[in-house]
Amino acid sequence: MPAQNCEAVVLENSMQAADIYLLKAGLPAGAAAPRAGQFYMLRCWGPDEAPLLSRPISVHEYDGEKRTVSFLYQVKGRGTRRLAALEPGSALALTGPAGNGFLLEGATAVVVGGGIGTAPLLQLAKDLARAGVVTDAILGFRDEPYRVEAFRAVCRHVEVATDTGSVGHKGFVTDLLVPGHYDTVYICGPEVMMEKAARMALGAGVRTYVSKEAKMACGLGACLGCTCRTGEGAPVSVCKDGPVFEGGVFYGSGT
């Protein structure tokens, strides 16, 4: 289904950790239901106001009964600063849901997230659990973890790694990952972490999905601004062909 424009209403917008916010919005009647791994282009400023472009943010949680969608986002620049200033009751323009979303596969799975890359993995973990897939989570943060309890509510085991050692394992998520224990590994995070985790999983012969980020303008596959090189195949557009890809598209067959 093509992405739609709609006007949502902000229900909550609360700080979860330094520069990390959780925004819950009510969708209007008739708005399409998003899948885990899809994203919306968000905008809470006028067409003539800066920044020019809407900002892509992943679906963090979707509640089909209450018709709410939540976004977990990190304040980085002008667009996300404007989002962080939104009060309950404010209007939020959404274009989406866009992108392909995750496929639910296997009997056992692990979601591996780094920092704000954990954002799209919560709805995925919920959908996997609902589909009967035994799901673990390995979540990495620089120092202060966030939304870990939400993962604990749906996952069998949740392990946390922090760079500083403030919580959980002091080190990288890849120190905790044993890909051979799972049928499917789903990864989202900084490129260096995603590459390492994906190469480990592919090297172990495990089905691997990565959710990629690229700077994007339209979010709909029209401008080609988010076109990325792949390992050996043709370039892909992250917004239309992705953002979820089989790991082998970018990282070959592993280590």
Ligand SMILES: Cc1cc2nc3c(=O)[nH]c(=O)nc-3n(C[C@H](O)[C@H](O)[C@H](O)COP(=O)(O)OP(=O)(O)OC[C@H]3O[C@@H](n4cnc5c(N)ncnc54)[C@H](O)[C@@H]3O)c2cc1C
């Ligand atoms: C498909 C997709 C899903 C995303 N989901 C989320 C999400 O769930 N939560 C979240 O916090 N962020 C997410 N992002 C990243 C988010 O879109 C950017 O952080 C945001 O657009 C920055 O806008 P800004 O105006 O605040 O910052 P800008 O002023 O545009 O930039 C500030 C800094 O952020 C960097 N930046 C800008 N865009 C990106 C980008 N796409 N990726 C990485 N760095 C960027 C810039 O290089 C610059 O250093 C997603 C991106 C994509 C492509």
